[in-house]
Amino acid sequence: MVEYPFPRPAVTVDTIVFRVTDAVLEVLLIRRDASPFAGSWALPGGFVHEDEPLEATAARVLGEKAGVTTYHLEQLGTFGAPDRDPRDRVISVAYFAIINGDPAVDKNAEWFSVDDVPPTAFDHDHIIATAIQRLRSKLTYTRIGFAFVPDVFTLPQLQRTWEAVLKAPLDKRNFRKMVMADGQVIATGEKTRGGAHPPAMLYRTIQPIRETQ
Amino acid sequence: MVEYPFPRPAVTVDTIVFRVTDAVLEVLLIRRDASPFAGSWALPGGFVHEDEPLEATAARVLGEKAGVTTYHLEQLGTFGAPDRDPRDRVISVAYFAIINGDPAVDKNAEWFSVDDVPPTAFDHDHIIATAIQRLRSKLTYTRIGFAFVPDVFTLPQLQRTWEAVLKAPLDKRNFRKMVMADGQVIATGEKTRGGAHPPAMLYRTIQPIRETQ
C-alpha cells in the first residue's frame, strides 16, 4: 500500500456513445435504477476495477450497461468536482465512443437527439456538452467521422452523417473533393442497389479507423 | 460511503510545466527523494486531497513541489495503466501549465530542454511526450502561445518563443500578419529601450489568456 494519508476517491468511467440515425446525432443514456438519482437518465458508467486499464473499463461498461460494442473510443477528460456525486468523492474519467448501425441496446438504454437531451444525473449534462463540442471539432481535422458509417459506405451516406453531426448542410461536390483529397478513401468498385435513384458507388477507407487523438 | 466493492485506486495529479528560455522549450522536473524511483527525475505531482478540485491539486502541487505559480493550466489527460506505479494502483490526471519568466523554483526542481529530457519515473516520459505534442498542436489554433510571454511583449519576442516551441523558423512578416489578423493583439504605444537595435513596439492581448481548451 502506498503512503496516502487521505481518503481515496472512488474512480468511475462514464461513456458518451454517439451515433447518427435518420440525420440526427444521438447519444445513449440509461435510466438509473439505483440511488442517487434513481429514475434519472445518466451516461453509462461504472467503477474502475482493480488492475483494469481505464479504456477497458469504458469498453466493459458499454457492453454491460448498454449492450454496445464500440468502434471508436477515446478519452474525453476527467471530471472531479468534489460535489459532483452527493454520496462521496467520485472522480470520473469520461470516454466517448462512436458507433454505427442500430445495435440492440439494453432495455434500460435509450437514444436521445443531442438537441433534446433530458435532464441527467450528476454533472452528465456538462460531460455531454463537452463531448459534443469535442466531436464536432475533431470531425473536421481527424478521420473520426468514418466511425459513424460501416466499413463500406457511399459518399452521400457519409455526407448525411457529417451534416447531422455538424448540424449544417455541406456542398456535395466540395464534400466529395475533401473526402477523396488525401487518398484515404477508395472506391470498392461495387455499387448499391435499390432506391428510386441511380446506384451509388461504395467506398472504404484504406486503413481501419482507429483512435486518431 | 458509496457502494464500491473494489479496492480504490489512489489518484494523483502530475503537472507538466513548460517555459521558453533562450529559444529553448523547457520542461520542469523534480528529483524524487522518496521511493519508488528515489533519485529519479519526475514530474511535479501529488495526491488529490479530499474535497479538492483536480485543478486545485495541480496548482497546489506546482506551488509546493516546484515553487511555481502558473498562468495557463489545462487538463492533458488521465493515465491509468494498472502497472504504471509499482506500489499500487495509481491513476494520474495530468495537467499542463505554461509560465513565462524565470521564477525561483524549488531546489529539487530543474529545467530541461524538451530535446534532452532525462529518463523519468513511472510513465512520465509518455506523459511528457503527449504534452509536447498537444502543446505544439494547440499553439497554432488557440491563444495558448501568449502564455509564454509577459502581459506586455514585443512581436520579435513572441516570434522567438513560438519558434522555440515549434522548433522551426517562422517568416517575420507573415508571423506578424498572422498574430495581428484577428484583432486580439494591440499596440500599447510604448516601445522597448536598450539593445543595439531599434526600439520594438510593445503589444498586449485585448483579453487575458485563459484556458482555451
Place this chain on the structure above:
DNA sequence: GCTAGTGGTGTATAATTTACACTACTAAAA
C-alpha cells in the same frame, strides 16, 4: 562616425476553399 545587430514594412504568387447547375439513372406510380 562607423559598425553590428535587429525592428519594421508590402507585394506578388501559389495554394486552398468556396460557390454553383445540370444530366442521368432507378424505382414506382400512372
Place this chain on the structure above:
DNA sequence: TTTTAGTAGTGTAAATTATACACCACTAGC
C-alpha cells in the same frame, strides 16, 4: 409502357488564405 420523383454524380471560376521574399532605419557600443 410511359411518366414522375428522387437523388447520384460531375467541373470550373472566383474568392480567400497562405507563402515567399529584401531592404531601410534605428540604437548601442566601439
